[in-house]
Amino acid sequence: MRIVVTNCNTTQEMTEEIVRGARAVAGPGTTVTGLTPAWGPESAEGWLDSYLSAAAVLDTLRTYDEPYDAVVMAGFGEHGREGARELLDVPVVDITEAAAHLACLLGRRYGVVTTLERSRGQIEDSLETAGVGRNCAGVVATGLGVLDLHDTDRTVRAFVDAARRVRDAGAEVLVLGCAGMTGLQQVVAEKVGVPVVDGVGAAVKLAEALVGLGLETSRAGTYAKPLAKQRVWGRGGGASA
Template identity: 85%
Template sequence: MRNVRIVVTNCNTTREMTEEIVRGARAAAGPGTTVTGLTPAWGPESAEGWLDSFLSAAAVMDALRTYDGAPYDAVVMAGFGEHGREGVRELVDVPVVDITEAAAHLACLLGRRYGVVTTLERSCGQIEDSLELAGVGRNCAAVVGTGLGVLDLGDRDRTGAAFVAAAERARAAGAEVLVLGCAGMTGLERVVGDKLGLPVVDGVGAAVKLAEGLVALGLTTSRAGSFARPVPKRRAWGAE
């Protein structure tokens, strides 16, 4: 397979988190794949709710629209449950893989029902909506919060304990596979997988592997219908 160049977009402005996500993406990437992180120049410090998510979507699209770095073959959107996925697919001419969707699709290959363990409870409804929009919501047994904010995830011992406790609730709801519900949890699957006795899917790694596969197969977003290029808008009446 030829070398693949992937841009991974963080959904917030915290560069330390971008660096952590990129490390996870590179660990999952195959030989010859180049991973570049992209941090929005503006937007929320951490995306934790509807308002943050909509601001984040605009900021990520703006970052890609004004991107002037090396050419890339695919985009991985590293915001779990965040908005903007469909807009980016309309914007760029390469495959766009969202970590939410990627993790859920892989989880469906490993068990009949999966559970998502995420950060704050307030994010659960947003994630459920994203999964429904992606067509994988019916296989989701539960979306469970750990009670930790995005910026709290750096404490791996605390995060691991909170994840295991939340994962037990997801398993009790019928989950046969678990999904890390935040890009900041990348790497945690290696820590908690054995404790839980269930497969644990990291969305960043899943998205990277799917992006590599789409590039290798020469596939990208369809321009028929939903993601067709928008028709240029006419000037409003009376505009000069």
């Protein structure tokens, strides 16, 4: 089985970290390939970054010509999953909804621990669209930017503090709200005392299950194939602020 994992930003080091986490949980016989968009934001933090990231990821998947059986979209709360499902003929699993769905199997209410405060609205909207928003006890920000997560000690302290706050608000299960947090689930679970779900791991296992069961995206309506028409993609303009 071949799974492609798409980073939502252009930071190659983050792609490599995500792939390490995905390979750690992948079953025997599953290969994981990471894709980094050639253009877009270096980190997705806010509505503008998210929409730009979505277009870049779709462009990356559109032009990737190696065979694969499923796609994992590794951007928590980012846009693009519905477009990818229209575009591709393989299952597409988004880490946001994958983590939330698994969390709902472990407790009645879950909470999300994420990076910046500005990401909360996108995550809440994504969970509502996925049909699991009503089970969310809250989305709590650590105040750390995506590119700050390399500082392990600082990251752990911030996440444990935020995790305790959302646990005290009623969360029985926690979800790590950023692909760059892969690997933190065990230490956070030990310190906070509730199960912690990592979205990358959850998405990889769900992708394996869908492929193993022979299930594909429904074309009966919402995710019907895109209408045949001319579409002009980006011309490769220069970088801007």
